[in-house]
Amino acid sequence: MSETLSDPRSVLLHASDNVIVAVDSIPPGATVRGITAKARIHKGHKMATAPIAEGAPVLKFGQVIGFASKLIEPGDWVHEQNVAVHDFARDYKFAEGARQELILPVEQQATFQGFRRANGKFGTRNYVAIMTSVNCSATAARFIAKEVERSGILDQFPNVDGVIPLVHGTGCAMDTHGEGYEVLKRTQWGYAANPNMAAVLMVGLGCEAFQIGKWKEAYGIVESDAFRSMVIQDMGGTRKTIEAGVQAVLDMLPLANKSVRETVPASELMLALQCGGSDGYSGITANPALGSAVDLLVKHGGTAILSETPEIYGAEHLLTYRAADKAVGEKLVDLIHWWEDYAARNGGEMNNNPSPGNKAGGLTTILEKSLGAAAKGGTTTLRGVYHYAEPVSAKGFVFMDTPGYDPVAATGQVAGGANVLCFTTGRGSAYGCKPTPSIKLATNTDMFKRMSEDMDINCGDVLDGVSIEQKGQEIFDLILATASGQKTKSEDLGYGDAEFVPWQLGATM
Amino acid sequence: MSETLSDPRSVLLHASDNVIVAVDSIPPGATVRGITAKARIHKGHKMATAPIAEGAPVLKFGQVIGFASKLIEPGDWVHEQNVAVHDFARDYKFAEGARQELILPVEQQATFQGFRRANGKFGTRNYVAIMTSVNCSATAARFIAKEVERSGILDQFPNVDGVIPLVHGTGCAMDTHGEGYEVLKRTQWGYAANPNMAAVLMVGLGCEAFQIGKWKEAYGIVESDAFRSMVIQDMGGTRKTIEAGVQAVLDMLPLANKSVRETVPASELMLALQCGGSDGYSGITANPALGSAVDLLVKHGGTAILSETPEIYGAEHLLTYRAADKAVGEKLVDLIHWWEDYAARNGGEMNNNPSPGNKAGGLTTILEKSLGAAAKGGTTTLRGVYHYAEPVSAKGFVFMDTPGYDPVAATGQVAGGANVLCFTTGRGSAYGCKPTPSIKLATNTDMFKRMSEDMDINCGDVLDGVSIEQKGQEIFDLILATASGQKTKSEDLGYGDAEFVPWQLGATM
């Protein structure tokens, strides 16, 4: 790329920031956004746009990434030589940054067309699921779905989005008093109760550790036109189970088909936030743009779930600082300690510090690195912290503990109740979910063009001058359209039958 | 059941045994197999059929389950009051029981009709597999297989058994220097190299931890008409990957179809041994009957793999005693120590001792309980011990470390090279495998009748007088027929697309 004094590109990540990020290398003397660079600002690095007094916060993503260790002047290169984190990166300043943000009254909230459920929640899709207690019934579940699909009968039920097998590899040879079992129990219940489900058939083998009867008891689930269960050993084998399973689905379809969309306020949206296959652009295009959409969603009364605990590790103070209260912050700190133990038990360790490569690329502090991922959660007060697959009840911005691994993380969020999902990706993800539609956000234009049939929105144009706020609005608008029934790219492709992957914890015996 | 002095049923589990097992309760004074009972022998309990001097071994399954703690006479009830295990259950008497069994010369070995592979191994099936490096490419892999199936083109390739997607939930967010990664690497290679595979297409995403390029390098895999790979990010997205994947399969089918069956000695069979959904009959019908078939297979030069380490835990001395040499025995002891650590790390513990319920049911010692499961391995010398998914190279009876969990255990054995599988079940299993045909053995007649469409052989008739040896011969004959192409019940039903479940070890990050 040839160097020019005119118009090196830059990104302002949040209106309140006192730094911008160089998209192209900024030579000394060049003028960017009205500020003259006092030194070379390499690609990905930060330039001050306002004076920052010694000890004053450096703001990026609208959040504190460190403090000036000496006076910083407009046009200065902002990096390790003039930024320190002090104790900020060690102390949990619980709830000091909590604010009461404006939530629009319901009559001013944006709306979508959703399906009303008996429990008062609203779906964005209308699926019948065939779930399994154990891998041993996975094939039977798949065959039931295949047979229903093959029969063509779904044409008679136009309001039903599909009959989907949600199978998994576990469910037996596990400690029924351990956390692995609890996680599976919650995940299964969360899927069965997700508002995008019209009805569920649960198929088991019979002798597995995950006993359907005990699970029903634990959650007060009763057999109805919206829930049926059967086990292969009682049915007399595979073929008879498939036959009875198909009949059970046929029995449930008429009720499922009665669901029709109605106008619902955006406060009924629960958005899962994901990223996978990140690149150097994730933190300056798609993630902050998604964060801007989340701030909008929160203003309209909705809920957004940030997750992927390993990626915020070491910078959790940013979240405890903006936690609604001390209890919310402490639940997050407990999770962090659990992860340290989990990694150690498995012979690893937690470490999210910026690497020499990260620093050369312009990331100054662990806070800044973490914010590159956490930016997709926006800037509002943290209203709740949830364990993996725990039902999310708070409105606003919340955190759910999950691994970073995409299908496992998203499975926890959907179990928590997410009815729509946004997924940022730099390298190009091939994720899609049923029952929750997934919007894919490309961090860069090259990948967006290369994988145009998989990507819903290009956030790469942020590098060319589209503002984060404009992009956030575009994402918010697509969330509403998707929630109302517009298909995402991954839905058009047919994704979602292989992406139910509950987190496996504990020994397989 | 009304009590009668005539003909209470019993089982002699091995010709060399000095006890029989009561199938019906034997009243004092009743004569069974020419021996008069001196006390009541409850159902499931043992009666001596020969004098056993104090200190002499009590033999069941042809193996030592303990020693007479006082003189035992024919007709005596044999249980805790007259049996002890002494140090036998604590000391590893390496290789003391090793023997050189008769192996028939190749011209006297039974034969089957198998597919010759380039590496000198022989298959019993002829599949084209679509494998995946990571869950992110699972949907693409399934769609490639579905599209090939839908096209009807397989009709032109009658020697090909099918095009099968073998997908899994892991492959990323894992420690690439940890044992979980090594296990996945080996498992994938083992499936790709299984002799039941004619050709393999490996599909990845691109940015995952499990890098196809590194994996190919590790095993010297080169692209050929029998192996192709592609990643979604390089292909330009899902649809283009499916299109290219279908084309790659079409390109591989003609060569795959050239494989024809030829006459092969039984020594080319590698039999995986499984049990799941055990019941009180497993240890006296199906498992010893399968053990008898294994002894036959070993005599004919073949290989049989016993697994499910948690189920032999505490009685591993029985296997070290019959190990071919000390190194083989020590490898098993190392595995046992690994499992103790694995369970402890995950907050559990290993314990396979007979419970009060087991004892009331007639199981006297941990050796006897373990033998109920291990009996399916027969009685010959242990020729090798393998890690999960490690390629099995020894002939004869071998052990592979796996969990007890059926799909995970069988996946390790098939990765080890198993080209046929026998699965005993009491409650009724719904397992089936691709690429390795799986013969299902019912332990009892009730379940066999109830699940007749899933079960291949009824071993319940052992309770009614069919001898273990007769049953073993019947199983051996079906193994040969199955290996030659006769379909099993689970193949008729279509099992095998959801049963590839690699053992997940280590943290999901």
Ligand SMILES: [Ca+2]
């Ligand atoms: Ca990520």
Ligand SMILES: [Ca+2]
């Ligand atoms: Ca992720």
Ligand SMILES: [Ca+2]
């Ligand atoms: Ca990380």
Ligand SMILES: [Ca+2]
């Ligand atoms: Ca078992």
Ligand SMILES: [Ca+2]
């Ligand atoms: Ca098992």
